[in-house]
């Protein structure tokens with residue numbers, strides 16, 4: 001599987017609208033795990049928007065060193081040392097109040113996407129949230145032209161990558177007792193999807 005780091009200017013551009021949409025969901029969280037945190041642009045911003053929340057970043061081992069370097073100047077209780085986490089491997093124990101990932105589901109291969117949902121389901125506290133931002137498809141609905149072109153470009157580069165159907169993600173979520181509770185339209189035909197774990 002090909003693993004790539006996000007474009008920093010895109011993360012800068014989208015951080016405000018993402019956190020505007022996330023805030024009502026994450027306001028009362030104590031600890032969030034971010035997967036595929038890239039260069040920590042969103043993690044740094046989380047400190048401003050969610051100052052009481054511990055934001056645990058993580059990255060696939062091949063990109064972990066870059067994430068560590070990106071946070072080398074920030075040693076705070078609310079921004080702990082980044083974890084090396086391939087979602088297909090062993091997850092931290094948790095529990096976390098939320099798992100967050102931006103632009104990860106179309107980069108990960110399907111096995112990793114399955115592992116992301118299974119890992120989140122295991123690691124989340126009861127009523128915990130899985131929040132994914134990015135471009136998605138909808139079953140039976142023609143994608144927006146920009147998303148169709150992006151999907152084709154990804155698949156041409158690596159057939160394992162590509163935009164994911166929301167309904168297929170809902171199926172993975174249901175295996176782990178997660179139910180989708182929000183689907184927010186974001187700029188540039190992106191979406192913020194939120195699933196909540198059953199409160200048992």
Ligand SMILES: C[S@@+](CC[C@H](N)C(=O)[O-])C[C@H]1O[C@@H](n2cnc3c(N)ncnc32)[C@H](O)[C@@H]1O
Pocket residue numbers: 002003004005006007008011035036037038039041059060063085086087088101102103104107108109112
């Ligand atoms: C397009 S980048 C997004 C980076 C950042 N979240 C952002 O929005 O700028 C996709 C990220 O997914 C991560 N990733 C891909 N496969 C992964 C896996 N199996 N486990 C954990 N992270 C993975 C990559 O390392 C990369 O940082």
